[in-house]
């Protein structure tokens with residue numbers, strides 16, 4: 001497994017429009033536009049930031065993982081996951097499993113912008129929700 005960089009930091013936000021007003025208006029970052037990922041029940045926007053990006057995630061359903069995260073976080077947003085870019089996600093998943101890691105996704109699934117992604121179980125990674133990301 002070869003990790004190249006932090007692909008992005010996933011930040012849960014209660015309201016994407018309000019969050020963009022902060023990240024674009026105050027920090028001066030620029031969003032690539034937004035996309036709804038149905039199976040993850042999220043609407044996301046990516047903001048390139050040097051070699052990495054910030055991913056803002058708003059829940060589209062009251063029972064989605066981001067809605068649950070915000071509820072557990074006292075109604076506030078916050079850093080939800082860290083995504084690491086890998087060369088070959090199938091191999092990375094196999095390597096992680098061979099090292100005893102529990103994967104939330106045993107097979108890659110669709111991520112925003114056409115990436116292939118897989119989440120590791122946070123109980124296997126010291127409480128941090130790690131996402132593996134492969135981009136073409």
Ligand code: ZN
Nearest residue numbers: 010055083131
């Ligand atoms: Zn992500």
